[in-house]
Amino acid sequence: MTDHPLKLRNSATGETSAFVPRDWRLGAESPRVRLYVCGPTVYDRAHIGNARPAVVFDVLFRLLRHIYGAERVDYVRNITDVEDKINDRAAQLYPQMPPLEAIAKLTEETTAWYHEDMDALGVLRPTHEPRATAHIPGMVEMIARLVASGHAYEAEGHVLFSVDSYADYGKLSGRSLEDMIAGARVEVAPYKKNPMDFVLWKPSSEAHPGWDSPWGRGRPGWHIECSAMSRELLGEDFDIHGGGSDLMFPHHENEIAQSCCAAPDHGFAEVWLHNGMIRVDGKKMSKSLGNFFTAQDKLSEIPADVIRAILLNAHYRDELDWTEAVVDQARAILNRLNRLADRARRAGITPDADDPDVIEEVVERLCEDLDTHGALRALHRFAGEALSAPDSEAEALQQVVDTAVFLGFGLSFAEADGTGEAQDHDAVIAGACARLDAARQARDFAAANALRALMNQAGLVVQTGKGGTTAERGVDFDPAALEALK
Numbered sequence: 013m014t015d016h017p018l019k020l021r022n023s024a025t026g027e028t029s030a031f032v033p034r035d036w037r038l039g040a041e042s043p044r045v046r047l048y049v050c051g052p053t054v055y056d057r058a059h060i061g062n063a064r065p066a067v068v069f070d071v072l073f074r075l076l077r078h079i080y081g082a083e084r085v086d087y088v089r090n091i092t093d094v095e096d097k098i099n100d101r102a103a104q105l106y107p108q109m110p111p112l113e114a115i116a117k118l119t120e121e122t123t124a125w126y127h128e129d130m131d132a133l134g135v136l137r138p139t140h141e142p143r144a145t146a147h148i149p150g151m152v153e154m155i156a157r158l159v160a161s162g163h164a165y166e167a168e169g170h171v172l173f174s175v176d177s178y179a180d181y182g183k184l185s186g187r188s189l190e191d192m193i194a195g196a197r198v199e200v201a202p203y204k205k206n207p208m209d210f211v212l213w214k215p216s217s218e219a220h221p222g223w224d225s226p227w228g229r230g231r232p233g234w235h236i237e238c239s240a241m242s243r244e245l246l247g248e249d250f251d252i253h254g255g256g257s258d259l260m261f262p263h264h265e266n267e268i269a270q271s272c273c274a275a276p277d278h279g280f281a282e283v284w285l286h287n288g289m290i291r292v293d294g295k296k297m298s299k300s301l302g303n304f305f306t307a308q309d310k311l312s313e314i315p316a317d318v319i320r321a322i323l324l325n326a327h328y329r330d331e332l333d334w335t336e337a338v339v340d341q342a343r344a345i346l347n348r349l350n351r352l353a354d355r356a357r358r359a360g361i362t363p364d365a366d367d368p369d370v371i372e373e374v375v376e377r378l379c380e381d382l383d384t385h386g387a388l389r390a391l392h393r394f395a396g397e398a399l400s401a402p403d404s405e406a407e408a409l410q411q412v413v414d415t416a417v418f419l420g421f422g423l424s425f426a427e428a429d430g431t432g433e434a435q436d437h438d439a440v441i442a443g444a445c446a447r448l449d450a451a452r453q454a455r456d457f458a459a460a461n462a463l464r465a466l467m468n469q470a471g472l473v474v475q476t477g478k479g480g481t482t483a484e485r486g487v488d489f490d491p492a493a494l495e496a497l498k
Contacts, residue, residue, distance in 0.1 A: 016372075016379045018079060020252070021329065023260065023284040024184050028381055031283065033080070033251050045076050045085045046250035048242045048281065050259055051141070053092040053234075054122040055101040057306040058129055060319075061256070061290045061297060064332065067323045068287045068384070069254045070135045070420060075378050078370065078418070088245045089138040090238060091126075093119040093145050094221050094231055111219040129307040132316045133323075134420035142241045144232070148223045150240040151232045154274050155212045155225075163273040167203035169215035171227050173235075175208045178269045184284065185261040210266050212236050235266035242281075243271065253281035257329075260286055285382075288331040297334075315487045317349075317421045318342045324384040324419070345392050346487035349416050351473050352395045353423040354485040356409040358438065363423075368414035369407075384419075391415055437491060441472065444497040445481040452476075466496050 021028040035043030049069045052058055058066075069089075076085045098115060106114035127137075144151075155171055158164035163177045175181045182188055211233035216222030222229040232240075242250065248271075255264060264284065271280040289296075292303040310319055321342035326332045356362070371394055377386035391412065398408040416423055444467055451460035467474050471488035474481065 016376045018075070018379045019381055020283055020285060021381045022282075023286045031251075034249060034282065043080075043084060045080050045252075046246040047073065047076065047085065047087045047252045047254065048238070048246055048250060049087070049089045049138075049253075050238055050255040050263070051089040051091050052122075052126050053095050053097060054119045054126060055095070055098040056122060057308055058126050059297070059304065059306050060310055060334070063129065063133060063307045063319070064290055064323050065254065065256050065287050066130050066135045067133055067320055067420070068328045068382070069285075071324065071378065071384055072252075072254070072285070072382055073136060073138070074418060074420065075375070075382070078375065085139065086246060087138040088140045088142065088242060090241050091123055091141060091143045092234065092237060093123070093143045094237075095144075095234055099220055112221065115221060125308070129311060132311055133307070133320050134316065134422055136420075140245050142245060144237040144241065145221070147237070147241050147244060148232065150244045151236050152213075152223070152225050154240050154243070154270070155232075155236060157274045158212065158270060161273065161276075163270075164212055165205070166227055169228055169230065170201075170203065170211055171213040172204060172209040173212055173266070173270055173273075174205060175210070175269065176206055178273055180272070181208075181269050182265060184265050184268055187261065210235060210262065212270070235263055236270060238263070239267050239271045239274070239280075243275075248275045248278035248280070250281055252283045252285060254285040254287070257286040257288055285328075287328045288326075290332045290334055292334045294333055294335075314339065315346065317346045317423070318487055320420060321345050321388065325388050327385050328382050343487060345388060346421070347473055348392060348395045348399065349412070349421060350423055350487050350489065351484040352399055352409065352412055353416070355399070356413050359406060359409060361406060361409050361413060363413050363417040364410070365417075368418050369411045370418045371411055371415045374415050374419070387419065391419065437494060440494045440497050441467075441483050445474075445483050448474075448476075449480045452481075463497075466493075470494055470497065 018031045019028055020031045033043065033045045035045070047069070049065060052062055066089075073085065073087045076087075098119060099111070102114040102118040103111065106117060109117070155164060158173065159166065159171065162174075164171055164173050212235075213225060213227055213230050213232060215228055215230045221231050223231065242253070253264070253267075268280055272278070291297065295301055295303060297304050307319075318339065319342075322334065322338055323332070325338070325342055325345070332338075371390065373390045373394075374387045377383045377390055380386065394408075394415070395412050398405075398412050401408070413423070444463060448460050448463045448467070451457070451463065464474055467483055469490075470493035471486045471490045472483040473486040474483045476482075
């Protein structure tokens with residue numbers, strides 16, 4: 013808990029202001045904070061750009077739980093498991109399989125991949141993770157409302173939203189309808205009244221997923237899915253809607269239009285948050301440029317905590333440029349945190365999950381429009397101060413460890429559960445330090461350098477000072493590599 017007010021910059025207004033959840037303003041008996049974030053469309057491996065909103069809004073989820081209590085935060089992140097990209101990918105991968113079976117196989121497989129990757133990155137599972145296919149009746153009912161109120165129309169088996177019927181269309185992205193028509197890639201269809209009208213329902217062949225509806229067998233358009241799922245799980249009005257800036261138009265613009273028209277006495281989401289995109293060495297990430305990579309690609313190369321630090325070591329609203337320098341910065345942060353965690357473990361200190369002692373300055377930075385960059389800088393400084401003390405105070409170690417885990421870092425506490433194994437590792441490391449010092453004293457610098465190289469290869473952070481050599485586990489610590497040091 014903190015007394016520092018949470019301030020957020022609302023993409024819909026461009027203003028930063030104090031955030032007070034609806035239920036607290038209205039004096040609800042059992043108040044809750046309600047957060048919705050657009051989740052993955054499960055047709056392939058999540059790329060690193062998909063990982064950024066998952067990690068960014070995971071920190072917001074953690075912060076809201078810290079401020080209001082874990083039991084009072086409802087976080088919904090959907091799974092889009094019906095979409096034409098899924099159909100096309102399933103047909104490509106499993107051409108010999110019946111289409112519906114192929115689609116089911118693909119969505120189950122890719123959903124499992126997404127969970128595996130996000131779990132590795134320290135992303136908490138949301139309170140609710142609805143699948144679009146489980147909420148079709150709610151979508152049909154919502155579309156029927158729009159048709160009945162004149163905001164949608166049927167044409168050649170399709171149901172389309174009429175953008176001309178909603179005067180505020182384009183307000184979120186700050187675009188006029190004329191600009192949107194000029195700059196958008198829109199489906200050319202003779203049955204549209206306006207080129208910007210978007211699909212709410214489309215007909216399905218037997219090769220595609222389909223459900224019965226007043227307009228025939230078909231499937232929902234992408235935009236209506238999020239509107240229906242947020243409405244069913246969070247209500248007609250909720251606090252925060254998040255997602256990548258690439259979704260602002262048309263997805264979020266369309267969500268607002270259809271949701272507000274289906275429930276004209278309600279306002280849908282009050283605060284909109286959008287994270288910036290990822291570039292690679294200053295260029296847009298693209299398969300054609302050869303700079304496209306998945307979360308799994310990087311997880312196989314870089315420790316998960318380092319990737320998480322990269323994704324958080326810039327303000328969430330800013331573009332993030334993935335460079336070697338950025339990777340090195342994140343690695344330095346995690347090396348320091350893991351060294352401190354190593355010292356804490358040896359002192360018998362482990363993270364307090366029930367009542368963490370979180371550094372207040374870190375919380376304050378997060379309360380300033382989710383300033384994760386500032387929060388990491390503060391944590392890095394506190395960790396350095398704790399490490400520089402000859403005899404680190406248990407309270408300082410506990411606080412830094414608790415704060416790192418609060419920010420979603422796993423750190424190297426795995427050895428703490430197997431104390432015998434941890435003690436064996438400590439003995440090997442201590443022996444290597446002693447041998448290195450002995451080699452230096454004997455002026456056998458070749459032997460000392462060779463031993464230091466082996467210690468570095470094991471992921472140890474080695475430091476030699478007036479008091480001799482010390483080594484602590486770094487972010488790349490590999491217990492198996494200690495065999496070479498015995």
